[in-house]
Amino acid sequence: MRIDILTLFPEMFTSFLDGSLIGAARAAGLLDVRVTNIRDFATGVHRQVDDRPFGGGPGMLLMPGPVVECVEAVQRQADLGHLVMLTPGGRRLDQSIVEELSRQDRLVLVCGRYEGFDERVKAILAPDELSIGDYVLSGGEVAAMVIVDAVSRLVPGVLGDEESARQDSFSGADRLVEGPQYTRPRQYRGLEVPEVLLSGDHRRIAAWRHEQAVDATRRRTLQATGS
Ligand SMILES: C[S@@+](CC[C@H](N)C(=O)[O-])C[C@H]1O[C@@H](n2cnc3c(N)ncnc32)[C@H](O)[C@@H]1O
Numbered sequence: 001m002r003i004d005i006l007t008l009f010p011e012m013f014t015s016f017l018d019g020s021l022i023g024a025a026r027a028a029g030l031l032d033v034r035v036t037n038i039r040d041f042a043t044g045v046h047r048q049v050d051d052r053p054f055g056g057g058p059g060m061l062l063m064p065g066p067v068v069e070c071v072e073a074v075q076r077q078a079d080l081g082h083l084v085m086l087t088p089g090g091r092r093l094d095q096s097i098v099e100e101l102s103r104q105d106r107l108v109l110v111c112g113r114y115e116g117f118d119e120r121v122k123a124i125l126a127p128d129e130l131s132i133g134d135y136v137l138s139g140g141e142v143a144a145m146v147i148v149d150a151v152s153r154l155v156p157g158v159l160g161d162e163e164s165a166r167q168d169s170f171s172g173a174d175r176l177v178e179g180p181q182y183t184r185p186r187q188y189r190g191l192e193v194p195e196v197l198l199s200g201d202h203r204r205i206a207a208w209r210h211e212q213a214v215d216a217t218r219r220r221t222l223q224a225t226g227s
Contacts, residue, residue, distance in 0.1 A: 001151075002078065002105065006036050006108065007036075007140070007144070009111075013035050041066040042065070067121050081105070083127040084110065084130050085127035085129050086110065109144045177213060179209055179213040
């Protein structure tokens, strides 16, 4: 899968892309991630990318020119890809959207800054607007990293054991959260590992895990609704 990230702060991605699972997936040729600086598409001596909003108001907005020119230049390098604009007002990211994105051959992620994008960027490029939650970040870079990380896990070959992604929270048809897990030692500070997990009875273990996942999901829903 190819992922292009368009940002005013390319340096933020250096250690993120080189480390851990993503670094290994890139080295193995499973992921091709490229970062492009939006400022390279600004014109004028100062290579300005932002300006004051018409009608007044605080802060600066990204001017449409550098963003649109940057997206179009990157799209010309290969097939257009699925264009994502990171914005707090977009569709709220969840595992089903992550799965949808992981089925694309190419993603182009555009990170905003300052007070965000000029509306005409959306009119011209018709991006898929995505939010990583109902709060405001200073820029789209962290949101782009969240998407790259979550999507990469679902690219075939990236996880050593693909069963692990299938068993993760929010995965599978029932979208349950994962129940409790234990490793060694069997006893820690007086707390024991549940007997069923030591029984070697795989049917009982699977049934117990499912029960625990249903319970954890129900408790989470109750917390979210405040009931
Ligand atoms: C300070 S925010 C702009 C907020 C904007 N004025 C608003 O009220 O919706 C700057 C940039 O950060 C990114 N951003 C902030 N919060 C985000 C979120 N929850 N999800 C995705 N991107 C976000 C977007 O790219 C946005 O253009």
